[in-house]
Amino acid sequence: MSIKIGNEKYDERVEEGLDNDFMRQAVSSAQGRFRSGKQKQADELGNWEDWRTLGSEIRTHTLENLDYYLQILSDNVEKRGGKVFFAQTAEEANEYIQNVVKEKEAKKVVKAKSMVTEEIGLNDALADIGSEVVETDLGEWILQLDEDPPSHIVTPALHKNKEQIQETFHNKRGYEGSDTPEDLGLFAREQLRKDFLSADVGITGCNFAVAESGAITFVTNEGNARLATSLPDTQISVMGMERLVPTWEELDVLVSLLTRAAVGQKLTSYVTSITGTRLAGETDGPEEYHLVIVDNGRSKILGTEFQSALHCIRCAACINVCPVYRHVGGHAYGSIYPGPIGAVLTPLLDGYEDHKELPYASSLCGACTEACPVKIPLHEQLIRHREIIADEEKDTPIPEKALMKGFAKWASTPTAYKMSAAMARTAMKPWSKDEKIENGPGPMKGWTNSRNFPAPSETSFRSWFKHRKKEEEVK
Amino acid sequence: MQVSLMITCICDVFASNVGKDSVELLEKLGCEVDFPTNQTCCGQPAFNSGYLEDSKKAMKQMMKAFVHSKYVVCPSGSCAGMVKEYPKIFKGDPVWEPRAKKLANKTYEITQFIVNVLGIEDVGATFNKRVTYHPSCHMTRILGVKEEPMKLLKNIKDIDFVELPIKEDCCGFGGTFAVKNEAISTAMAHEKAEHVLETEAEYLAGGDMACLMNIGGLMEREGKQVKIAHITEILNAGMNE
Amino acid sequence: MTIQNRDAFLENVASHLGRNRRTEGVERPKWSIQPQFDVFKDHSKDEMVDELEAICDVIHTDMKRTTKQNLHKTLHETFTDLNGKTVIASSDNRNVEFGLDTFYKNFESSGGHVHLWNEDMEEENGLVAERADIGIVFSDITLAESGTTVLFNNKYNGRAISLLPHSYVALIPKSTIVPRMTQATKMIHERNLAGDDVASCVSFVTGPSNSADIEMKLIVGVHGPVTATYILIEDA
Numbered sequence: 001m002s003i004k005i006g007n008e009k010y011d012e013r014v015e016e017g018l019d020n021d022f023m024r025q026a027v028s029s030a031q032g033r034f035r036s037g038k039q040k041q042a043d044e045l046g047n048w049e050d051w052r053t054l055g056s057e058i059r060t061h062t063l064e065n066l067d068y069y070l071q072i073l074s075d076n077v078e079k080r081g082g083k084v085f086f087a088q089t090a091e092e093a094n095e096y097i098q099n100v101v102k103e104k105e106a107k108k109v110v111k112a113k114s115m116v117t118e119e120i121g122l123n124d125a126l127a128d129i130g131s132e133v134v135e136t137d138l139g140e141w142i143l144q145l146d147e148d149p150p151s152h153i154v155t156p157a158l159h160k161n162k163e164q165i166q167e168t169f170h171n172k173r174g175y176e177g178s179d180t181p182e183d184l185g186l187f188a189r190e191q192l193r194k195d196f197l198s199a200d201v202g203i204t205g206c207n208f209a210v211a212e213s214g215a216i217t218f219v220t221n222e223g224n225a226r227l228a229t230s231l232p233d234t235q236i237s238v239m240g241m242e243r244l245v246p247t248w249e250e251l252d253v254l255v256s257l258l259t260r261a262a263v264g265q266k267l268t269s270y271v272t273s274i275t276g277t278r279l280a281g282e283t284d285g286p287e288e289y290h291l292v293i294v295d296n297g298r299s300k301i302l303g304t305e306f307q308s309a310l311h312c313i314r315c316a317a318c319i320n321v322c323p324v325y326r327h328v329g330g331h332a333y334g335s336i337y338p339g340p341i342g343a344v345l346t347p348l349l350d351g352y353e354d355h356k357e358l359p360y361a362s363s364l365c366g367a368c369t370e371a372c373p374v375k376i377p378l379h380e381q382l383i384r385h386r387e388i389i390a391d392e393e394k395d396t397p398i399p400e401k402a403l404m405k406g407f408a409k410w411a412s413t414p415t416a417y418k419m420s421a422a423m424a425r426t427a428m429k430p431w432s433k434d435e436k437i438e439n440g441p442g443p444m445k446g447w448t449n450s451r452n453f454p455a456p457s458e459t460s461f462r463s464w465f466k467h468r469k470k471e472e473e474v475k
Numbered sequence: 476m477q478v479s480l481m482i483t484c485i486c487d488v489f490a491s492n493v494g495k496d497s498v499e500l501l502e503k504l505g506c507e508v509d510f511p512t513n514q515t516c517c518g519q520p521a522f523n524s525g526y527l528e529d530s531k532k533a534m535k536q537m538m539k540a541f542v543h544s545k546y547v548v549c550p551s552g553s554c555a556g557m558v559k560e561y562p563k564i565f566k567g568d569p570v571w572e573p574r575a576k577k578l579a580n581k582t583y584e585i586t587q588f589i590v591n592v593l594g595i596e597d598v599g600a601t602f603n604k605r606v607t608y609h610p611s612c613h614m615t616r617i618l619g620v621k622e623e624p625m626k627l628l629k630n631i632k633d634i635d636f637v638e639l640p641i642k643e644d645c646c647g648f649g650g651t652f653a654v655k656n657e658a659i660s661t662a663m664a665h666e667k668a669e670h671v672l673e674t675e676a677e678y679l680a681g682g683d684m685a686c687l688m689n690i691g692g693l694m695e696r697e698g699k700q701v702k703i704a705h706i707t708e709i710l711n712a713g714m715n716e
Numbered sequence: 717m718t719i720q721n722r723d724a725f726l727e728n729v730a731s732h733l734g735r736n737r738r739t740e741g742v743e744r745p746k747w748s749i750q751p752q753f754d755v756f757k758d759h760s761k762d763e764m765v766d767e768l769e770a771i772c773d774v775i776h777t778d779m780k781r782t783t784k785q786n787l788h789k790t791l792h793e794t795f796t797d798l799n800g801k802t803v804i805a806s807s808d809n810r811n812v813e814f815g816l817d818t819f820y821k822n823f824e825s826s827g828g829h830v831h832l833w834n835e836d837m838e839e840e841n842g843l844v845a846e847r848a849d850i851g852i853v854f855s856d857i858t859l860a861e862s863g864t865t866v867l868f869n870n871k872y873n874g875r876a877i878s879l880l881p882h883s884y885v886a887l888i889p890k891s892t893i894v895p896r897m898t899q900a901t902k903m904i905h906e907r908n909l910a911g912d913d914v915a916s917c918v919s920f921v922t923g924p925s926n927s928a929d930i931e932m933k934l935i936v937g938v939h940g941p942v943t944a945t946y947i948l949i950e951d952a
Contacts (some may be wrong), residue, residue, distance in 0.1 A: 018658055030932050050751040057747050067726040068738040074719050080916070083718045086725035096720075138938055139929035155929055162931050185927060185935035192939065197846065212905070213914045223879060223925040223940030229917070230875040231842075241729070246744050248901040248908065253752055256897060263928075266771070266862035267897065270940065271920035279916050281871030283838035295725065302732035323645045327662040361656060363649025363663065364523055365612035386525025404526040407516075411484075411533030414513040414540070424488045436695070446654030450661040451692035454489050461487045461494030465510045468498075 002090065002121040003335055003350040005149040010334065010357040017328035023151075023159045027326050030158055034320035037264020038371075045260075055257045056375035058250045059311035062242075066302070069211040069244055070293065076214030080276025082289040090120035090296050097122060097203070097236055098129050100290055104234050106131060106200035110192075112218065112225035113137035114205025115153055115314055116240045116294055118336045119349070122203070133203075134195045136224040138188050145172040151330025151338065154262050154316045159329055192224075202228035202286070206239035207313075208254055209291075212247040215273040216291065219258060221265075226272050235274075235286035241293050242310040254313060257373040262315035297349040305384055309344050311374040316341075318368035318378055324361055333358060340368035340378045347385060359385035403443070422463065424456035432456075476593070478506045479544035481537075481582065483554045483684070484516040486705075490684045496707040497550045497585055503711075504593055514540040517557040522564075523650045534561055538574045546592065547582040550707050552614020552682045555584040559618060584614060585707060586682060590623040597630035601713035605635040607676035608706070609667070609690065611683035612645050624682055624706055631709065637674045644670075648689040664693040671701055678704050755861055756895035764860035764893045765948060771863035775923030776936050777944040784949060788819050794945055795823070798883045800850040802829045804841075806873035808854045814887065814949065835871040842876060851881035851941070855888045857903070861896035864922040865946070868915035875917050884924060884941035889951040 006013070017023065042048035062069055074084040087093035101109060109131055111117065123144075126133045135144040139157035143150060146168045150156030157165070162179045169175035169187060177183040207219045216237045218225035229235055245251050251273075259265045278285035301310055319325050319339030330338035335346040335355065343358040359382045362368075368378040390401070410416050420427075431437045431444075432455035440448040447453055478501060486493040498508045518533035537558070541547050549555040559582065561575035568575075589595050608628060615621050628636055647653065647663025654660075667690050671679050679694075679701055681687045691703035730737035756764060765781075772779040782790040795803070803823070811817050811832075820830040831844040845851065853873055855865035865886040869875045878884055894900060897920070908914055925940030936942060 014656070014658060018662055026931065033932055045751070045755075047751045047754070050749045054747055054749055054751065057745070061745055064733065065738060065742045066733070067729040068740075068742040070726060070729070071722070071739060074722060078718045080913070084720070084722070086719075086721040088721070088725060088728070092721075136939065137929070138927045138935075142929070155932065157929055158932075165930060181930040181933040181935050184930055185938055189938055196939075213908045215914060215918070221925070222927045222929075222938040224938075226875065226879050226919065227939055230879060248905040249898075250744075252897045252901040256752065265922075267859070267864050267920060267922045269775075269922050269925055271864075271922075273914075273918040273920075275914055275916050277916070279871065279913075281835040282869075282874070282916060283833075283835060283841045283871070284875045285869070285916055293725070295728070299729050299732045302729065303734050323647070323663050323666075324656075324659055327659055327666075359525075360652065361659070363612070363645045363647060363652045363660070365645030365649065366616035367612070367643070367645065370616050383523060383525060386523070387527050388525070390525035391527070400524070401526075404521050404524060404529045407521050408526075408529035408532040411515040411518065411521075412536045414515060414536065417484075417515040418512070421484075421488050436692075438696070443654050446657040447692070449657060450696065451664065451689065452695045453692055454688060456488050457491035459491060461482050461491035462510065462512060464491055464495060465498065466512075 003119055003337065003346060004354055005331065005334055005336060008334070013332040013334055014328050017332040020329065022161055023329045024327060026158060026161065027329055030155065031320050031326055034264065038261055038317060038320070041260040041264050041266065051253070051257060052373055052375055054253055055373050056311065058245065058253060059374045060308070062245060063302070063307060063310055066242065069246055070241060073209050073211040073214060073244055074293070076212070077276055077291050080214050082214070082276040082291055084291045084293065087292055087294050087296070090294070093120050093238065093292050093294050093296070094122055094125035096292060098125055100234065100236060101126060101131050101201055102129060104200055106234070108195065108199045109133045109201045109203055110136050110195055110199040110228050110232065112204040112220065112228045113140045113156070114238060115336065116205050117203065117238050118150065120294060120296060122238070134192065134199070136192050136196065136228060138185065138222060141188060141192065142168060145169070149331065150336060152316060152319060153314055153337065159331070196227045196231050199232045201234045201236065202232035203236045203238065204228050206237050206243050207258065208251055209239055209244040210248055210251050210273065211244055213275060215275045217251060217255070217271065217273040219255060219268050219271050221269045223270050226270050229272065229274050229286065230284050233286060234288045236290040236292060238292045238294060241295050241298055258313050258315050261317040261373040301348050306344070306348055306381055308376050309341070309348065309381060311376050312341055312345070313374060315373060317371040317373060321367040321371045323365065323367070324363065333361070340382070341376070344378055344381045344385070352389060356389055359389065418462065421460045424460070425458065428456050476506045476546070478508055478546040478548045479541055480508055480510050481514060481541070481547050481549035481554065482510070483549060483551045485684050486550060489688070490705065493550050493684055493705040493707055496705065496711040497548070500598065500707050500711040501548065504589060504595060504598060511540045511544065517554040519554065519557045520650055522557065531564065534564065535571065538571070538578050541578055544581065546588065547578065548585050548588045549582060550585045550705060551684065552584045552611050552618050552620055553685065555582055556613040556617035558582045584618055584620050584682065586623040586627055587618070587620045590626055596626045598627060598710050600710050601632040602709050603633040604678050605637060605676045606678045606680050606709065607637050607639045607671060607674040608642070609639055609646060609679060609681040609686060610642055611681055611686045614682050615643065627710060628680065628706070637676055640670045640673055646686045646690050648686045653689060661693070664689050668694050668699065672699065676701060678702050678709070680704050680706050680709050682706050752896065752898040755898070759860070759895060761890055761893055764895065765890060767860040768858065768863055768893065768948070771861070772946060775863045776926070777863060777923040777946055779946045779948060781948045782950070784814060784951060787814060787949060790947055791819055794885060794947065795828070795850065798850055798943065798945070800828070800883065802844065802848045803850045803852060804831045804833065804844050804848040804877050804881060806853045806877055807832045807834065808872060810854050833872060833874045833877060841874055845874070845876035845880040848881035850883045850885055851877040851879070852885040852887065853878050855886045855892050857894060857900045858888050858892045859896050859900060860893055862922055864897070864920050866900050867919040867921060869917035869919055870915055875919065878919060878921055879940050882942050884921070884944045886921070886944070886946050888946055888948045890948060891951050
């Protein structure tokens with residue numbers, strides 16, 4: 001897997017999403033819970049906007065000095081016995097990790113949930129060298145057994161119901177228990193505990209690295225990242241190059257924003273910061289530690305109007321408020337990064353070619369921008385994508401371009417505008433009936449297939465106003 | 476007080492009653508209303524579709540049209556919000572940035588104008604119906620107008636006001652989104668319509684005609700009896716002359 | 717080669733940022749606002765204990781209040797409630813101060829088994845942790861707002877103690893309570909500045925392990941402990 005998932009066309013993916021009633025219901029209720037949880041936390045703090053401001057300032061400063069902080073970070077990881085590999089591309093990252101795994105002759109690798117490893121397609125790369133990779137986040141494990149991509153960046157198996165999960169467990173692991181989440185969870189615990197104890201290498205992502213001391217922080221509720229960093233002798237953390245903070249003090253702020261915005265918790269059950277290898281006398285924690293810092297297209301975003309998209313802390317707050325996501329689900333985006341942030345990031349990281357519909361998969365309602373804990377102007381960046389597609393990529397349908405040229409002419413020439421306003425009712429007459437249009441021409445069809453459109457008013461406002469003025473003057 | 480009405484292209488052509496109600500309402504509240512006839516469209520259709528240069532032509536026309544106005548009042552949160560974005564769009568343009576700022580600074584959505592500039596929260600209207608209200612996305616999130624329409628509505632005599640569930644959700648209009656992503660847009664409009672029906676309101680009010688046309692057009696197609704009304708229509712109803 | 721490809725990578729980052737590479741002289745700015753210091757700003761320790769108790773309901777954690785004098789009794793009850801026969805504990809230097817050494821002796825003589833984390837017994841540490849009913853540690857810093865116990869894992873307090881056993885028991889001296897994560901991270905930051913190495917693992921543990929990955933239904937106890945008990949000890 002890489003950023004792009006599946007080969008279906010956008011329209012097909014959307015249709016599948018809209019037709020999947022279970023998924024829509026599940027997503028809708030999940031969004032409701034996420035939103036009220038986040039709202040409750042914000043209300044309790046009482047000054048959420050101040051927190052957002054601080055979060056945004058920290059992210060802005062860090063990104064502007066990214067080279068500096070990455071240098072400090074790598075120096076500090078080295079000081080604590082870790083090895084650091086800077087990977088420009090997904091291939092470089094995968095190759096390095098493959099080599100570590102090969103050198104350790106590792107048969108089993110346990111992984112804690114990580115979006116960046118999904119992004120670079122690490123599991124496939126490890127499968128290529130014959131290594132068994134076990135995803136240990138409950139949701140990720142379910143998806144791995146079922147060979148299904150994630151549909152949400154925090155709760156990846158949101159689109160599946162418990163009956164489907166029960167069936168998967170039965171088919172793949174011989175599970176005979178009930179379909180209650182408790183029993184399913186207990187089964188996963190037992191199965192995965194064996195994997196943790198027998199794994200040679202643990203691989204995690206990284207929520208935030210702390211430059212000043214070289215600590216890598218994981219935020220989970222299940223505890224799988226703690227297990228993956230405590231038990232195997234070799235540990236590899238993979239981080240997107242932007243996921244760091246200057247000091248522990250900023251870690252506090254961003255973790256506080258993340259857990260509140262993502263799951264409505266003050267802190268998740270486990271926030272774990274590990275630094276390098278185990279120290280003398282310690283009997284758990286890795287003996288060998290690797291940090292892989294991944295660019296994979298991120299540097300191209302720096303210095304552009306999209307730079308703030310790299311502020312993202314992967315909380316999914318934008319996804320949880322997005323009405324488009326609610327109706328089509330995560331898979332419709334065709335990317336491991338769905339929702340508004342996915343629509344912004346995916347074309348940046350993976351090009352417009354396969355993802356040019358995504359910037360239009362938004363009504364620009366701005367709920368995402370309002371929800372973002374680090375103030376990424378998501379809907380504005382979607383418009384900017386549309387500009388690039390329209391102006392630079394020359395990739396929009398020709399009729400739209402002609403239409404917009406026509407619009408510009410119309411809206412900048414008052415005489416033309418006035419004339420059309422006066423003519424509109426007559427012009428729309430063939431399609432109008434009882435003051436409404438039920439079957440409009442051309443692009444209007446997209447509207448009138450499901451909705452009536454009003455016929456132009458009998459008298460346009462400006463002609464009413466003009467005549468009214470005259471009457472008043474006569475009076 | 477002299478105010479200029481920015482009618483919006485949609486209301487000009489498809490909902491001229493909104494313009495009439497706006498004029499009458501403002502006059503009853505003591506304003507003298509003029510209508511600069513060279514106004515066209517705020518540019519939003521092209522801007523939101525990514526046609527920046529095309530949209531700027533429309534925006535420049537609007538800046539010219541309202542150059543002599545003291546206050547510009549608009550019965551749309553979305554169009555007023557667009558005008559508020561002009562300075563950002565023309566940033567660095569020596570000729571147009573100052574003009575953009577001028578227009579942005581004097582432009583108000585109509586409920587915002589009544590409450591914050593005129594200082595009126597009770598316009599003296601009477602409306603004996605069950606009404607719910609959809610706070611449109613651009614009005615609330617881009618323009619930041621949330622409380623003003625509620626204050627005005629709740630002070631209407633005899634009104635039976637009922638809150639719309641999950642009111643902050645988009646109705647699915649979104650300009651060209653409504654036709655480009657027709658199926659998603661319709662699904663969103665459906666959900667919104669369901670919430671409206673839950674309220675058992677006779678009227679769905681709002682501050683943006685395009686959103687109301689979207690929700691109303693769907694409800695009408697499906698034979699639902701709920702009427703749509705721009706907020707000015709309700710505020711202008713049964714007002715003391 | 718412990719750091720690979722760094723220069724080319726960072727030069728590229730700098731060039732996209734439109735400037736020369738920065739290798740020194742970057743100062744953290746003074747942030748315009750710092751709301752994190754306002755939380756429970758004027759709370760007394762007792763008020764913070766109340767906050768901790770309130771949040772324990774939310775994080776599925778049983779909280780008990782006791783004193784140094786009554787600690788044995790409270791621990792005995794706790795171990796009985798949790799049906800704890802095998803216990804793994806940190807070799808904390810506070811064990812003696814709080815009389816745990818004698819408690820563990822008594823516990824063993826009444827049939828229980830206690831393993832104190834031992835740097836010379838790598839294999840046994842892991843094996844016991846995996847099958848222990850209870851893992852018991854002292855909280856190094858306790859966060860009132862979130863109900864979090866902060867553990868500096870080291871050779872006396874292995875990571876597995878608070879992770880593998882069925883039940884997590886944290887001893888919380890009242891003196892360790894601070895308002896929130898802010899005070900803990902500030903302390904770590906200051907110690908780091910002073911040249912002290914940060915622990916190889918800092919664990920912020922808040923209640924038992926859980927997941928909502930199946931239909932958004934909360935399951936308590938997924939990979940880590942299934943239950944959590946906090947024992948607050950008056951130590952002033």
